[in-house]
Amino acid sequence: MDTRFNKKILLILISLSALLILVFIVDLFLGSVKIPFKEILKILVSGESENQIWLTIIYDFRLPKAITAVLAGAALSVSGLQMQTIFRNPLAGPYVLGISSGASLGVAILVLGYTSHFTNQAVHYFGNWAQVISAWIGAGLVLFLILAVSMRVQDIMTILILGILFGSATSAIVSIFQYFSHQSMLKAFVIWSMGSLGNLSKSQLNILMPCIIAGLILSLLFSKILNVLLLGETYARSLGVNIKFSRIMLFISTSILAGSITAFCGPIGFIGIAVPHIVRIITKSVNHYYLIPGSILSGAIVLLISDIIALLPGSDSTLPVNSVTALLGIPIVIWIIIKNKKIASLG
Amino acid sequence: MYFSDNILSIENLSIGYGSADNISKMVFSDIILQAKKGENIAIIGRNGIGKSTLLRTIGRLQKPLKGNILVKGKDISHYTKQEFARLVSFVSTEIIRISNFRLFDLVALGRFPYTGWIGKLGKDDYNIVNESIYQVGIDDLKYKLINEVSDGERQRAMIARALAQDTEIIILDEPTAFLDLPSKYEIIRLLNELTVNKGKTIVFSSHDLSITLQEADKIWLMETNKIAEGAPEDLILNKDIYNLFDNSRMTFNIESGDFRLARNKPGKISITGKGIVKYWTRRALERIGYEISDEVKEDLSVQVDDNKKSPEWIIMRKGNKIKCNSIYKLTLHLRGIN
Numbered sequence: 031m032d033t034r035f036n037k038k039i040l041l042i043l044i045s046l047s048a049l050l051i052l053v054f055i056v057d058l059f060l061g062s063v064k065i066p067f068k069e070i071l072k073i074l075v076s077g078e079s080e081n082q083i084w085l086t087i088i089y090d091f092r093l094p095k096a097i098t099a100v101l102a103g104a105a106l107s108v109s110g111l112q113m114q115t116i117f118r119n120p121l122a123g124p125y126v127l128g129i130s131s132g133a134s135l136g137v138a139i140l141v142l143g144y145t146s147h148f149t150n151q152a153v154h155y156f157g158n159w160a161q162v163i164s165a166w167i168g169a170g171l172v173l174f175l176i177l178a179v180s181m182r183v184q185d186i187m188t189i190l191i192l193g194i195l196f197g198s199a200t201s202a203i204v205s206i207f208q209y210f211s212h213q214s215m216l217k218a219f220v221i222w223s224m225g226s227l228g229n230l231s232k233s234q235l236n237i238l239m240p241c242i243i244a245g246l247i248l249s250l251l252f253s254k255i256l257n258v259l260l261l262g263e264t265y266a267r268s269l270g271v272n273i274k275f276s277r278i279m280l281f282i283s284t285s286i287l288a289g290s291i292t293a294f295c296g297p298i299g300f301i302g303i304a305v306p307h308i309v310r311i312i313t314k315s316v317n318h319y320y321l322i323p324g325s326i327l328s329g330a331i332v333l334l335i336s337d338i339i340a341l342l343p344g345s346d347s348t349l350p351v352n353s354v355t356a357l358l359g360i361p362i363v364i365w366i367i368i369k370n371k372k373i374a375s376l377g
Numbered sequence: 378m379y380f381s382d383n384i385l386s387i388e389n390l391s392i393g394y395g396s397a398d399n400i401s402k403m404v405f406s407d408i409i410l411q412a413k414k415g416e417n418i419a420i421i422g423r424n425g426i427g428k429s430t431l432l433r434t435i436g437r438l439q440k441p442l443k444g445n446i447l448v449k450g451k452d453i454s455h456y457t458k459q460e461f462a463r464l465v466s467f468v469s470t471e472i473i474r475i476s477n478f479r480l481f482d483l484v485a486l487g488r489f490p491y492t493g494w495i496g497k498l499g500k501d502d503y504n505i506v507n508e509s510i511y512q513v514g515i516d517d518l519k520y521k522l523i524n525e526v527s528d529g530e531r532q533r534a535m536i537a538r539a540l541a542q543d544t545e546i547i548i549l550d551e552p553t554a555f556l557d558l559p560s561k562y563e564i565i566r567l568l569n570e571l572t573v574n575k576g577k578t579i580v581f582s583s584h585d586l587s588i589t590l591q592e593a594d595k596i597w598l599m600e601t602n603k604i605a606e607g608a609p610e611d612l613i614l615n616k617d618i619y620n621l622f623d624n625s626r627m628t629f630n631i632e633s634g635d636f637r638l639a640r641n642k643p644g645k646i647s648i649t650g651k652g653i654v655k656y657w658t659r660r661a662l663e664r665i666g667y668e669i670s671d672e673v674k675e676d677l678s679v680q681v682d683d684n685k686k687s688p689e690w691i692i693m694r695k696g697n698k699i700k701c702n703s704i705y706k707l708t709l710h711l712r713g714i715n
Contacts, residue, residue, distance in 0.1 A: 253495075262473075268462065269462050272458060
């Protein structure tokens with residue numbers, strides 16, 4: 031908000047962009063098939079290569095996966111940032127508050143319940159959009175429940191515990207669905223719930239990308255209001271903010287961001303809660319005009335790095351990306367809890 | 378009825394929770410009050426009587442159950458959100474604790490109703506923010522983080538934020554809560570300055586009776602079922618202020634403007650002596666509950682002797698004399714603690 035700090039933050043954002051490009055290329059470079067670095071750059075720039083297999087690997091596998099990582103990292107971080115500001119709670123995030131579980135429930139009801147009446151072809155035909163929309167509805171429902179509770183209960187810890195309980199409840203319902211569902215459907219769902227960045231087809235990416243961009247734009251449009259929401263509802267209202275409208279729009283944005291990613295990549299934890307804190311630390315700012323771009327860049331970087339770690343460079347096996355993000359994110363969450371043990375503050 | 382000089386006019390207002398058709402909790406009803414431009418008005422009353430509810434209703438943070446609130450002659454519900462935000466600002470009791478939040482940024486948020494959708498501050502906005510910071514006297518702290526400054530400094534920043542909002546009316550809910558005594562005085566004095574120098578109309582609630590009675594232009598005294606309105610001195614002289622202490626052991630000393638917790642009266646006592654030493658001796662005796670008598674003939678009397686280098690007190694009780702070299706020792710003797 032003050033020009034004195036703008037230049038420094040701008041420099042940070044430029045550095046983050048450079049780092050993002052770097053880890054993006056490194057992510058393309060890694061995999062079970064070795065492709066020379068020069069060749070990757072050539073494929074990226076010209077879209078051609080003498081080796082048709084390399085071209086296929088890059089274009090059909092590694093590039094969609096890297097783009098998914100960028101989208102997922104950005105989306106989860108921004109949804110986490112928005113929730114931390116709306117709930118004025120440093121520990122809020124799509125995973126912790128059960129939003130991801132809500133999205134899972136939506137997908138579970140679709141995959142295990144509803145579509146069991148249809149043939150596989152029918153699911154394929156309308157499946158992608160149905161999956162995304164059911165995840166949105168599931169995420170939105172949990173968000174709405176948490177909001178309803180947070181209007182009555184002010185205590186931050188109570189809301190967090192309730193979020194965990196909502197998450198557990200939705201998981202329980204998902205288990206019931208699993209128990210009664212058909213074997214083939216069950217397998218499809220379990221594979222989905224293990225989460226992966228690499229399972230997206232190009233057609234799915236074509237749905238995911240516009241959804242995430244729309245969610246991020248919505249978030250950016252509300253930066254000014256997010257800044258005021260830092261002061262809490264009373265001040266926001268007295269400054270002329272339409273609280274109800276803003277909240278609904280921000281919840282739509284959060285549901286789209288967290289729901290879409292959960293729909294296609296499965297639940298990915300701890301990016302949403304940890305990355306906004308990293309951004310606050312490196313920018314030393316609370317202004318959402320910096321925090322949102324910072325979270326987009328940092329979230330993408332962190333998830334790409336997680337993917338690089340998951341690939342276990344030098345070995346042939348890979349780890350689930352969920353586990354890597356958890357192992358990276360949990361120390362940060364512990365640090366936040368210890369730092370804020372007396373007062374709950376943002377950052 | 379609207380007089381042109383009443384910037385704020387409250388007509389038959391009922392406040393509380395619920396809606397006009399379904400009142401779940403009525404806090405106060407039939408409120409009629411006026412405020413003129415440039416007045417510093419303090420709302421006092423006991424806990425739970427509805428001070429905050431009244432302030433929040435005036436600030437349009439909750440809906441009135443009945444009646445009207447007029448700002449500049451127009452019902453507040455007829456203003457748009459932005460118009461109202463440029464007319465009335467609010468400082469709540471809530472303590473803002475956010476890391477990485479500089480005082481400048483906090484104050485700058487006050488420009489929200491004036492900036493475009495990006496929220497970027499223009500040159501005028503910068504000037505107003507800096508001026509607001511200067512006015513509340515935290516110029517040297519403006520790049521400090523909000524959790525690095527004292528409670529009083531943070532409260533000044535919150536007031537600067539309201540100033541940056543550039544409204545004619547500023548509402549403050551207990552601006553002196555959580556502050557130490559000098560800060561309490563400084564904050565109320567600052568509010569006074571804003572009314573005098575900037576023509577702001579200020580309505581605030583407070584539990585700090587002595588300070589508000591000394592500094593406010595007008596008091597809205599919320600009693601059980603009515604609100605007494607007037608200059609602090611009026612409320613003292615017409616004894617309305619005593620109603621605050623119905624059913625309580627507090628007493629109000631009409632001569633000094635002090636509040637005292639009533640104690641069991643050990644009896645009457647007379648004091649001889651003069652000057653400032655006598656005054657403070659009298660305060661001490663009142664504190665331990667004695668009724669001060671002007672007659673020298675009382676069984677119990679204290680003689681203040683300040684002719685020597687350090688003053689001495691002599692207790693005379695039925696011919697017995699006890700010398701004390703401090704007020705503390707005097708009170709110990711009188712209370713029978715040795």
